[in-house]
Amino acid sequence: MAPQTEGVWTMEEKQMAAQARLLGVLAHPTRLMILRELLKGVRCVNDITELLAVRQPNVSQHLMLLREHGLVGVHRDGTRRCYYLTKPTLVAGLVNLLASDHPATAPGREAALRAAKRSRSSLKRRRRAAGLAGHAVPKGG
Numbered sequence: 001m002a003p004q005t006e007g008v009w010t011m012e013e014k015q016m017a018a019q020a021r022l023l024g025v026l027a028h029p030t031r032l033m034i035l036r037e038l039l040k041g042v043r044c045v046n047d048i049t050e051l052l053a054v055r056q057p058n059v060s061q062h063l064m065l066l067r068e069h070g071l072v073g074v075h076r077d078g079t080r081r082c083y084y085l086t087k088p089t090l091v092a093g094l095v096n097l098l099a100s101d102h103p104a105t106a107p108g109r110e111a112a113l114r115a116a117k118r119s120r121s122s123l124k125r126r127r128r129a130a131g132l133a134g135h136a137v138p139k140g141g
Helices: 011-026 029-039 045-052 056-068 088-100 109-129
Strands: 072-077 080-085
Touching (some): 011 029, 056 080
16 A cells, blocks of 8 residues: 555555554664563663663663653652553563564474474484484485
């Protein structure tokens, strides 16, 4: 669906543009790490700085951007600024989606490795049965 050329966007196009901006905000490793930490609960800037080993001004800039896009809120506790997720379900879903696509963390990775091992064992048995030990098995065989 191409945007309308007259500069008048449909509601669906506006929603997709907002979603694209949100994905752009998420497209930084430090912001993703901050969101992961906030999934665990409220964190103050100094806590995040220590947990992520990132300089405080850098953390504050990332938090400001996340706040501007409605992903986090801030609570003042004396001189401390503590942040929380305003859309925890959305953030949890995105983090889980990203984790499921990463082979090192995907829940099905171990099952896939076991299946591959079984497949290799099965191939070796078929080769031995066919008297082809050490020879290549033709495709489909």
